[in-house]
Amino acid sequence: MTSSPTWPAISAVIVVGIATLVVGTFGLRLSRTTSDFYVASRAVSPWWNASAISGEYLSAASFLGVAGLVLAFGGDVLWYPLGYTAGYLVLLALVAAPLRRSGAYTLSDFAEIRLGSRTVRQASSLLVVGIGWLYLLAQFHAAGLALRTVTGAPRWLGGTLVAAIVMINVVAGGMRSITFVQAFQFWLKLTAISIPVIVLLLVWRADGRVDPAAPDVPRVTASxxxxxxxxxxxxxxxxxxxxxxxxxxxxxxxxxxxxxxxxxxxxxxxxxxxxxxxxVPHAEGVEASEGSQWVTPSSGAGGRDYPLYRVYSLLLALLFGTMGLPHVLVRFYTNPTGRAARRTTLAVIPLLGLFYLFPPFYGALGRVYSPDLLLTGRTDAVVLLLPGRMLDHPWAELLTALVTAGAFAAFLSTSSGLTVSVAGVLSQDLVRGRMRSSVQGFRIGGLIAVAVPALMSVMTLRIGIADTVGLAFAVAASTFCPLLVLGIWWRGLTRVGAMAGLIVGGTLATTSVLITMAGGTSSALVSALLAQPAAWTVPVTFAVMVVGSIMTRESIPPNAARILVQLHAPEGLGLRASGTGGEATPTR
Amino acid sequence: MTRGGTPRYGVPRPALPARRSGPARPQRVRVTSPRMGTTTRPPARSGANEIDEQTYLGEVYMRSLLRSQLRLAFTVIAVMLLVLTALPLLFAWQPGLSDIRVIGFPLPWLLIGVVAYPALTLGAVWLARAADRAERDFGEIVDQQ
Structure with a gap:
């Protein structure tokens, strides 16, 4: 039962890695100019775009983390995938079309276009890099965990492998190749999560349908x-x-x-x-819970204090953080019009919903078949382990290979998207001007973007993958969400107000993240407030931006009204500002 | 009208080279009738012009578009927030709901793990359609002018 089906899984990792590189190279032959590198020259249809956004968005947190948290904490965790998806509805409602029409390629571009300030631009760039690295850190960390789980390789190897593939791909091909890769990876991930779970559920039925929510704490069935x-x-x-x-x-x-x-x-x-x-004795941080408590949302199963506060704060972070994720935003630039941006966002929601039907099953089956994971607390491995636990040769090996392939597709696609965004920001705002060409600048940016989190991922994370990613959402929600929403809908936003909000929100959220990642505090209430900071940091940031802008009302950018026209007026009306969609040159 | 010098429209002609030195030519004076302005019709103004030139009327157009789009966004987000606020409270208040099994699922799992996604999709479809319609209406008003 404990023998790990090694070789098929290793082959799966190799195949996904090579396929990613091959598809990337296929795109490379088509990408030649700087514009290709950044935004696929806008030649991407909404359907491809929606697949690519979903492919990019479904990270390690979705593929492994959700199931792991369900195993540990039960029904409360179902809010995660719901929040990940509902974030796109908020994005559709408030941001999608105007952002496309702004012609911004990165969040920094948006800040500069809207407020005309280099300072706000640079603050945004700093935050993009911070959020990107936090998110990348979670991916590399998960890759290390995954490779160790299926092959027993040392933990640093998986992260290094993913980092290397992403680096080669991004540095060589840029966005054009990434778009194809991402769309391909979405369907791979959907297959890899759905087919094994169907087989596993059949086995569970044949086994006598043991209820995961049976009224007892988790017990191992065999030694x-x-x-x-x-x-x-x-x-x-x-x-x-x-x-x-x-x-x-x-x-x-x-x-x-x-x-x-x-x-x-x-x-x-x-x-x-x-x-x-x-x-099963439980690792510190997860408490044993009876079946009825585990299955009930908002019950504090697993020993999480203040469950209602955590749920509300988490939902706030996910709903309003999605719009501020750098790799999501880049995709909007590849839509030809604001209307197409809306169509793309709309198509993302059912695609994500389809995927998120499956991970909770792994968590629930894990409570029956692999509760020993609760002893080490490494419940993130449950998706990878279940096929080996529940099936016999050769199905165990085959399905383990399939979920491993899906997991690595998740690491690779999310890391690629993040790397493109972080590299774009780095090359424009940090290494720009020192390079002979902007393509070379982008490549250098790509190297830095990957290397730093890859090194950081060797450190031990004391919290789950989905929680780490949740913190990245919280930082995004408490900085970029107010900047985007106020910038798009309120003429009165000033640079001083925006800057003050970014500083206050960024500092509060980042401090909470660092304290949580270092292990939290002794007070349960403070720990809960810091582990899910969005409920207080998001309103604070909004308040600071609004009050700061009202106090500096005389410095409202003179072209604010014109920019609002550009953001909201449909294309094709002959309005000067919108015209063909306001070309913003990324190499500005 | 006078010949040469600065034409009424367009770029000034380059100064002619002095052909000969002689008595200074008299300063040319442009003579226009005060009725000139009324004979030329003002250019046809479109709604797009109004917005482009940031007139009061243009501002009214934009404000109405912004307000209708924001109303749509707030409606959808408010409904969603209402549901997402109510459900955790409901589950905490009535933990017995988890004992209700619908096609094998505990009721809360079915609601937030399955039913929620088609519901979000429906909300998104409605919102995208309404937003497109608001833009089309805006385009028609602007063009009619």
């Missing part, structure tokens, strides 16, 4: 060994007698050991064997 790779504190709520080989609470142990209620500290390399029917 199961778990090896701890990092120092770990484990909470025991239901006494259990385990076989231990390693170090427990600083004392070397080899043999049976009874764990009563309390906390146990395991040293790296310790192997714990749970007896059949034994209650």
């Amino acid at each position: 199961t060994s778990v090896t701890v790779s990092e120092a770990l504190r484990v909470q025991v709520t239901h006494p259990v007698t385990v076989q231990v080989n390693g170090t427990v609470d600083g004392v070397p142990v080899a043999g049976p050991m009874r764990w009563d209620r309390g906390t146990v500290e395991l040293a790296p390399g310790t192997t714990v064997t749970l007896p059949a029917g034994g209650a």
Whole structure:
């Protein structure tokens, strides 16, 4: 049961990597000018665009993280995929068409076009890089976890592999190739998540349909060994007698050991064997929950305090953060008109909804078939492990290979999109002017964009992939959402107001992220406020921007009214400002 | 009208080279009738012109477009926020809802894990259509002028 189906999975990683590079090279032959590198010369149809946006958007958090959190925290987690999707409805309502008509390629472009300020532009660029790196960090981290789970490779290898492929692809092909790659990856991911789950559900039916929400804490059905790779504190709520080989609470142990209620500290390399029917001790940060609590949303299952606050704050971050994600925004530039931008956004919602039907099944089945993941807390691996746990040779190997392929497609597509955006910003605002050509600048930007988070990903993350990505959403929601919404709909926004909002929102959200990633605080209330900061940072930022703008009313940009015309008037009316869509040159 | 010098429209002609030195030529004076202005018809003005030139009328057009689009956006977002605020409260207040199974799913899972997506799609379709219509109406008003 514990033998990992290695070779098919490794082949899957190699095939996805090579396919990505090949499709990318196919695009490379078509991309020659700077404009190709950045925005595919606007030759992308709404349908391709919607597939590409979905392909790019479905990251490690969606493919692995949601299922992992469902296993640990149950019904509460269903708000994540719902929020990821509903963010596009908000984007459609407030941002899609005007943003396209602004002609902005990056968030920094929008800031400069709307406010005419280099300072606001540079602040935006800094935030784009920060959000991009946080998001990339989660992808590389997940890649490391995934490769270790299916092959036992060291954790740094997966992240480095993904970083290298993305670097080659982006540096060589740019956006044009990325668009094809992304669209292809969406369908690959949908196949890779849906087909295995159908097979697994059939097996579950044949097994007697064990209810994941059965009224008990998670117990292993057969004797199961778990090896701890990092120092770990484990909470025991239901006494259990385990076989231990390693170090427990600083004392070397080899043999049976009874764990009563309390906390146990395991040293790296310790192997714990749970007896059949034994209650699974839970890693610190996840509490054992009874089936009825686990299945109920807003119940605080898994020991998350203040569940209602967390749900509301999370939803706010996801709904209003989507519009501020740099890799999502780039896609709007490739639509020919504002109306097409709306069509594209509209098509994204059912595509995402279709995908998100499946991950919760893995989490629920995981509670029955792989509850031992709760011991290490590495529940993000559940999607990758289940086929091996539930099926026999050769189906176990085949389906593990398929989900592995999907996971790597997720890492590669999201990382590529993020890298293009971060590289664009870096090359325009940081390395620009020092390079012989803008294409070369873009390549240098790509290298920096990938290298920094790849190095950071070697660090240990103490929170799940979906939570890390959730923090990136929170930063985006508390900085770019107010900038975009006020910039698009309110003539009165001034540079001072916008700048003050970006500084306050950016500082508050980033500080919360750093404290949460470092392990939180001792107060449960403060930890909850910092782990889900959007509920207070987003209103604060809006207030700062509005008040700051009203106080500096005399410095409203003189062309604000004209820009609002450009943003909102449909194309083809002969309005000078909108004309053919306001070409903004990325190389400005 | 006088010959040479600065034409009434277009770029000034380059000064002619002095042909000979002699008595200074008299300063040319342009003579126009005060009725000139009324004989020429003002150029036809379109709504697009009004907006382009940022006249009061143009501002009224733009404000009405902005207001109708914002009203649509707020309607959709408000409905969504209302539902998303109510559901977590409902689930916390009535945990027994999870015991209700519909085609095998706990009711809350069915609502937020399955039904929510077609609902979002319907909202998006309605919004995109309404926004397109608002723009078309705006285009017609502007063109009619």
